[in-house]
Amino acid sequence: MSRRYREETMTVSGVESPRLQPEAEAGQDRSARPWWRRWWFGVTLTWFATRLLLLLFDTKVLPYHWHRSATSDVPIYHHWSWVLQQGHFPADDTRWQYPPGAAGIMLLPDLVPGGWPTYLNTFFAIVLIFDAIAFWLLMRRARPRNRGSIQGPWLWTLGVFLLGPITLGRYDLIVATIAMAALLVAGRPLVRGALIGVGAMIKVWPIMLLVGVRRWRELIVTTLGAAAVIVATTLAIGATLPGSLSFIRFQKERGIQIESVAATPFLLARGLGWPGGTGDRYGAREAIGPGVEVAIAACGIATVIGGLVLLAWWTRARWTETTPYDAALFATLLGMITSRVLSPQYMLWALGLAAVCLTSPKTSQRPVAWLLLLATALTQLEFPILWGGVVHNGPAGMAALTARNVLLVGATVWSGVRLWKATGTRAVEAV
Template sequence: MKGTRGEGVPYALLGTWGLTRLLLLLFVSKVFVFPGPDVTSDVSVIYQGWYEILRTGTFPLDDVTWQYPPAAALAILSPGLLPFLDYAHAFFLLAFVADLVVYALLHYAGRRPGKTLRGAWVWVIGVPLLGPTVYARYDVMVTAVAVAALLAGARHPRVMGALVGFGALVKVWPALLLLGAVKRRAWAAAAVTAGGIAVLFGLSMPGAFSFLTFQRDRGTEVESLGSLVFHVGRHFGWDGQVLLNYGSVEFLGPYVDVVSRLALALTAIAFAWLLLWRLRAQRFAPHTLADAAFVAVLMFTATSRVISPQYMVWLVGIGAVCLCFRGSRMTLPVGLVLAACFVTVLEFPIWFSHVVGSDRLGITLLFLRNGLLVIAALLAALELWWSTVSDPAPPLPAQATRSKERLSSS
């Protein structure tokens, strides 16, 4: 049996995807027990609790852990499409389907001219590196929308824009995918779609935008880049606490607000650099759209006050789209993200108690994971700048070229 370009069916790729996804399903179904705290409780307790409220036609107005845009309600309500399963197992199955959709998109794109299956391999390898957390959060569903948007971007800018607009109303970050879009149709479609969905939810369900206040009041989460200050500080007399706050484990105490503001300042600097790049960029290759999206999401993730393990799914998905293109120069940064995924599953859930306790193992894991993300962000930003802004080497004058040829032949 042959593929669309005369290539054989990639049995190794298909087999690896099937085996790893079976293991993930067995872990979230608790046929096998994954080390560390139970990552599925968010689905069976938090998500299901929101489901019961959302189905009544209102948002969780009194729950500060609801920190998502209004269209996130669709992801939380989606298990209702499978009434023959309990909520948790229906959610896990839909997460598996979203994973399958991403794989199918990358597989199809990778067999087209000018593209490669490297991207599909990144997705196949990267997702299981994060463990069962991937199927116990709705981020894989958002990533499926983002991957579809990027792959549609070059040929169907309106489709891309509509998908980005929808994705942004599910979890905000897909709005960054527009950074490298050069066609106004993509921006217009995104604005119309996002605006239409926002108005629809605002008129039909109370509390559609309460998430803005809840998100603003968050502190410094224990896995973020800024948290390293307090992890180390606890060994030198800092007397703060680690508590469950706004739905995540955060540091509370002296100077936390200062570090949180510094994290926001770093994010602002990243945004300023991205804006400067957009104004200076001169050369847009087919892969530039995906490369720019990868850099933007990577920068915002690395500088965020919160780096939850499921955020890594975004980077794996967008990095996979980058490497679908033969011309992309993001190979090393994507490789560093994959390494960070492996360290992530070690710090959560396997050794999360060491992270919360700020012991030597926990601090080492966070330095490694966050260090890998920072290095990947810097390298990816440099590659994007060199490939789109920096002037290419000027061609040699004709006389110099002939002289060089005579020297080489003598």
């Protein structure tokens, strides 16, 4: 008899017989619950509702005042798709700052059989499909029989919605899904490395996932898998489409985007007499004026310091089952706050990895993940809702941007501290 049942005896007509306490009824098999009371129902319903709203906003069925800002990149993708179909990369367009694999994303809506009425709507549909894949991956890991946690799917569901319609108007969600798949479904180092390579060929940041790979043998195999995909893809695309590496020059020449952490002091200094301002360069709004070149150099130094911090952690860490997730989040956050560019859609990188962390009850990053959810809500405030205030020194816009960046820096430091403690000498190494 189950230990959850407590047996009592009572005399009925002089005969002692066992009686089960009411808690036996409360302990009925959970599978007998109605489908609307299952563990997956609430978050799944919320995902469908929020994604429907995003799609209605992006397709103008429902009004969204900042629609043009949220979807402004998709017409550019469409133009680049046309250029690519002519047999070359847009090598003279300074806005092209993406690795060669991004060409596949730009071309994808035109390759859909039959297609939707417009490139715009087809692109939205493709991103939504990848969003559904990401949600499915998280739900698969969160199942009770996997001893997972439903917090991961909830964070992703709410975070993507809080970032707003821009999530369907940029291709970063696609890359985030590939990175999440590398962590959640790629059990073999070579397969994980290949997925990391695919993500890095579309947008460089998934290479950060290598930080979470344990020790030398596994690291070498995973790195070889990523390198094989990167080299093969670069050679194949370069041989067929000239100009595939032009993005490197444009990336090097970029300044400090005003939404980056490094630009925040300059924007705040405008009210104290800083003679600089902002201007459109390389497809973004950048800080221009005295001291900016010093800040650019400081970003490079900060990136190197961040790399040394990761190396110091890696050489002394004792792995747990969640270390690959937790380390990937910390490394990505470090890259975000030390970068010269921090576009709103970059929050999807952190959200995806944070959601993966939360699928495990043993993660060290739980409070960091929920802090990132707040930073995501502030991100939609600063762009596109209060963007005019950010550009022209409005108090509300500057408050939202400054608060977001302070939260990101705080989340990064907190993430590193918690990761360091969780993988210290007293941590139990999971082999």
